[in-house]
Structures are given as C-alpha cells and as structure tokens.
Amino acid sequence: MMIAAVIYNYPKLNIIAGYSAKSTASSIFVANRTLEFTDKTDTDFSPINLADDKVNISEKSAQSGAFGLLTRKAFYREGLGSVLALEEQDLNKNYLTPKRALADQTTPFPYGNAAQKDTVFNNVDYAKLSQTLDVLFDSVNQTRAAVVVYKNQIIAERYADRFNQNSKLLGWSMTKSILSTLFGVLEHQEEIDVFEKDLFDEWRKDERKEISIHNLLQMNSGLEWDEDYNSISDVSKMLFLERDMTKIQIEKPLVGMPNETWNYSSGTTNLLSGILRRQFKTHQEYLDFWYAALIDKIGMNSMIVETDLAGNYVGSSYAWATARDWSKLGLLYLQNGTWNGEELFNEKWVKYATKPTPTSDGWYGAQIWLNSGKRYPNAPKNMYFFSGYQGQNVFVFPDQDLVVVRMGLTKNADIDALLSGIVKSIK
Template sequence: MKIFKRILLLLCIVVIIAVFFNYPKLNIIAGYSAKNTASSVFVAKRTLEFTDKTDNNFSPINLATDLVKKDKKEATSSVFNLLTRKAIYREGLGAVLTLTEEDETATYLVPKRAKADNITPYPYGNAEQKDTVFANINYDKLNETVASVFGKNQSRAVVVIYKDQIVAEKYADGFTKDSKILGWSMTKSIMSTVFGVMQHQNKLKITDKAPIDAWQNDERKNISIHNLLQMNSGLEWDENYDKISDVTKMLFLERDMTAMQENKPLLGKINASWNYSSGTSNLLSGIARKQFKTHQEYLDYWYTNLIDKIGMNSMVLETDLAGNYVASSYAWATPRDWGKFGLLYLHKGNWNGEQIFDKDWANYVATPTPTSNGIYGAQFWLNAEGQMKDVPKNMYFADGYQGQRVYVLPDQDLVIVRMALSWMEENKFLKGVLESIKQ
C-alpha cells in the first residue's frame, strides 16, 4: 500500500511539473483555437462542426475543446479544462481574443464601408462575366492542372485570371465563390499596398525614417519605413510558431500588437539583415495609424482608398484590442476578391482608369531585399533567383500560412489565386497553368 501511495504521489508530482512547464503553451493553444473558431463562425459563416473538422483539427490545436454562443457572438476554447480563452466578434472588425472581462463590453469604432457593385461584370464589379473563350488556352489541360491541387492537397479554391477574365475556377466541398477565406500573411501585402497608396497621395515617403519616439536616442533612429517594408531593419524577432515565441505571444497575448517589435533591440545591420517578422508588419500598421488625426480616419482609409476602391467588398480586416489592423495575419476575403488584388498589381496600380498607387510601386514591391537571397521584396515573395525553375523570374506573390497565394505573372497577363489548408508543389502547379496558355 505504501509503495502504491508513493507511486501515486510521484505521478502527481510529475503531472504538476508537466502542467507548470506547459501552461504557457496551453494559453497559446486555447487562444489560437478560440480566435480561429470565432472568425470562422462569425466572419466566414461556417459551422462550429466544420471548423473543428477542417481548421482546428491539427496538433496541438486539436487538444482544445471549442464552444460557440451565437447569441453572444463569442467562442471559447478550453484545453483539458485547465485553461480557457474567449474570442468575441465585433461587426466590421472581425474577431479578437479578450484579455479582461471589460473587453467583452467595450465600445469600438468601426470602419465605414462602400456598397458593393453587383451590376458591373467582374473584375470591376461582382456580376458574372460574359463567356470568353481564348483560342490560345488548352482548357482541358488547364482544368486538369487546377484539379490536381485539390483532394489530398487540400485546396479550398483556385481562380485563374487571364487578361482580366476568369478562365478556370474550382472550389472544394463546402466552399463557393462567395466564401470568405483567411489570407493569413497575405495581409502583409495588403498593408504594404496601403503604404503605396499613402505615398501616391503624398501622405508619407517610405524613405523617411520610421516615426518611433522610443528609437530616437539610439541607432534604431536610422531605420526607415523602407527598411521595415523590406523586413531588413536589423531588429530582433523570433518568428517561430512551434513554441512560445515573439510571434505567438504577439498574436495571442498582446492587446496592442504594434508595440512588440518596437520594443526589440537592434541585433543586425540596418538594410543588411533580412529577417521575416510579423511584428514588423504590425509595427507598420501602427505607423500607418500615426499618419491620421483620428482613429476613425485610420480605420476608414484602408477600405476607402484601397479595398473597397477596387471592389474587394467581401474583405474583413480584423483588429487587435487597441484598434490596430492586424497587418501580419488577419484579412478575410473571397477568392475572387483576392484575385482583384492581384489584378491591381498586374495593372501596376491602375484600376479601371484610376491610378491607385504609382506605376513604379509594383516594381518596388518586387525588388529583392538585400540579403534575402532574392526571395523577398516589400511584403511580397519573389522568384527572382528562379527558385521555381519553370516559372518566370519576375513572378511575385502574396503568401500566407498553409498555402494561401496570389501569384502575379506580369509577362503572361496572369493572376492565379490558391486558397488552401496545406502547401503544394508550386513549381509543378504553376508550370502546368503556364503550359496551358500559349503566349
């Protein structure tokens, strides 16, 4: 009996130690699950069952148990009943994790939105296009290539746009052309474009030094907005999603996500130390906010001057508790609207006759960042060194977690959108599409 009690005591001690050292991880797991559940149910209009089966079904997130209260517009997630996190939905702002009870009843400013144009054909409106058949497209090969990235590859949507016309489009079960899908880090490319618009309107110059008061007494004062856009500031940042890191703490524990990168020291050389950082993208969101006299102007600007301006009316940019757009991660839109974003770049900022940003901005975002080995521009990813050997080197793309992509191929007059739950063989897929269209 004494031996049994000693073994039981030892097991209890082991459990206590395990919980103690893993408790912070439970906070992140529950936070991810609650936030993703709330956004999926209330922004994307999916069911809890569908969300748990498809979006939250991977380790360790599947350790969480999710609950939705539609009347309160909230989702809670609990891990082994040891820790529970709550996310609430706010109309116009998406979902956000709460940190205190006061967050649940606080009032929030919301952006003003334009009415969608459902009369003009796509892409300049949302009405269906007239049937257009291109003699230089092998539609059988194109459709076969598109179909190849569904099924086990877990694509949710693919839209191929050639000469402003949708020439191939496919959706997984449960998804349609009206389904909002999270772009994850493609939001960074949206944010970068906002800076392009602001520079076009003479609200700022990206060559200006970053307006951060806390940096003015040390070498960080020499960091420019350009350096931040290229993620080449030299600032410390740990972008690791497999552990408690800067990025996981920022996304699931911080009230103001713009401040975390601001507080980091300079470790590398400015303009010679490329380091992928979601903290930098959110810092830039905070810098954008400083360009406006009021918070309402900041909220409205992203939609009025870019998103709604090009008819991406389905898009929802989610904010943190401090009211900043989470520029690193949280933009939802339909695949067709993500396609409009690609077309804006294909046309070098010209949208149906109106110049949204300077023509050279598209070249700027596709210019390789020093020390990035040709893979990164200004919040866009590149093929400048031919990493995808069968794809043109001037192809560039918005890139998001789990395989979200908007590819822009300037010479081929082509935009390709792929939304997914896993990565694919990009070179093989893009090669197949390119071989379907004779130039």
C-alpha cells in the same frame, strides 16, 4: 511532478486555447462555417486539436479550453472581425468600426461583382488547364479554392466541397501585401515618404534611429524577432497575448544592421500598421482608409481585416475575402496600380515593391514574395506573389497577363508544377 509539468506547459496551453478560440470565432462569425466543420478542418491539427471548443451564438463568442486548466474566449465585432478577450470587460466595450462602400453588383468582374462577360480565348488549352488544377483538389493537398484570371477574365475556377465563390477565406500573411499596398497609395498621394527615419522616441538614443519605413517594409531592419509558430515565440505571444500588436516589435533590440539583415517578422508588419495609424488625425480615419483607399475601391467588398483590441488592423495575418476578391489585388498590381481608369499608385511603386531586398536571396520585396531567386524554377523569374500560412497564394505573372489564386489548408501542393502547367496551357 504533476504541478511542475502544469507550470512548465501553462504558457503553451494559453497559446493553444487562444489559437483555437480565435480561429473558431472567425470561422463561424466571419466565414459563416459551423463549429463541427471548423473542428474537423481549421483547428484539427496538433496541438491545437487538444482544445475543447464551444460557441455562444447569441453572444457571438467562442470559448476554448485546454485540459480544463485554462480557458480563452474570442468574440466577434461587426466590421472588425473576431478578437481574443484579455479581460471580461473587453466583451462589453464599444468599438469604432470602418465605414464601408456598397458593393457594385451591376458591373461585371473584375471591376464589379456581377457575372463576367465570358470570352473564349483561342490560345488557351482549357482541357490542359483543367487537368493542371486536378492535383490541387485531393485529400493530400486540401485546396479550398483556385481561380485563374487571364486578361481580366476568369478562365478557370474550382472549389472544394462546402466552398464556393462567396466563401470568405483567410489570407493569413497575404494581409501583409494589403498593408504594403496602402503605403504605396499614401506615397502616391505624397502623404508619406517610405525612406523616413527616426520613427520612434524609443529608438532615438541608439542605432535604431537609422531604421526607415523602407527597411521595415523590406523586413530588413536588423531588429530581433522570432517567427516560430511551433513554440512560445514573439509571433505567438503577439497574436494571442497582446492587446496592442503594434508595440511588441518597437521594444526589440538590433541584432543586425538596417538594410543588411533580412528576417521575416510579422511584428514588423504590425509595427507598420501602427505607423500607418499615425498618419491620420483620428482613429476613424485610419479605420476608413484601408477600405476607402484600397479594399472597397477595387471591389474587394467581401474582405474584412480584423483588428486587435486596441483597434489596430492586424496587418500581419487577419484578412478574409473570397478567392475572386483576392485575385483583384493581383490584378491591381498587374495593371500597375490603375483600377478601371483610376490611378491608385503607379509603375514606380510596383517596381519598388517587387525589387529584391538585400540579403533575402531574391525572395522578398516590400511585403511581397518574389521568384527572382527561383523558388519555383519552372515559373517565370519575374513572377511575384502574396503568400500566407497553410498555402494561401496570389501569383502575379506580368508577362503573361495572368493572376493565379490558390487557397488551401496545407502547403503540400506542388506549386511549381501548378504554375508551369497553367503557363503552358496558354499558348
């Protein structure tokens, strides 16, 4: 009986230990937190808290065990973040790393990282704004950072204990919006056509050949995918068992028709990361492009996007940055793709990326969430946002010239009240 139970639950133990090891390694070696703090916060939820975590500082690795039956190890690579090892030799391989630009520490925020030139706006009720943020920072909501940017100025900023403006925070699925934006940059450079079809040899003999990059960006391809984080699903197997995360979605059959079947899929996003990699002659060019064309270009210098063992950026899930730097992606969209006088993309891409996907009920664009379906009924209908697991959000308000960042550990916060309160504080 005991043996049967172990056999039945072994795959779950693999995921539990894998999640805990990966999260622990990233928390300590990317975000510079302690093991004690990580165990009490980031990995302190069921069933992940069943894992026993250990850290090797000199090796820059974390090891997690599940009931003494199974152990997983994750390790850190400079410039690439942390990744789960699948075999011992993974820890000793040489990995290409992206070239990074030096951070601009002299230009004021948002175009650099120096202190902003503060402006007091007569039309902002700062007391009401502060009261609106109060609800985020309690034991229930567990918010780690909140930043409100109005007309390129930070008008409110708050952090939980042990966090500050230099703390790197995991955006989870907000990384999807980073990846989508890179397609916008490439299209603006006339290097790619998002309506291109016939994407893979594996798809040429069936109806999958009709799937376009556009369908993938809108998660409207019709491909099978199970995005369930509470079971042994496609997404959990991809994130914690795969060497190359770009391939698992390629193997899936159609369960609907392209442009007619919306289904949220992190596998689709990582498939897009693989498509992006094919646009470059070398792996090094692919690694550099993310930073040179977008991330460092707009001064998100704190950001690190983690890669899988095959060297693909995990576009579905693994970008870390400060709350201020996350706001810069929102500001770029607010400014229709122009950053400090340089056009990375234009209003055409913004309109495309924020156009509702068919069958998404007005909730989704091109890897960007929308409010056209009135998920937040008291927020403007044309607001859109980047969104990630456990309540990571960057909200963009085109009419109000406003960006709101909330980074947390739970989705319990009353976001509708938060957003409407912030808007009301600006007269």
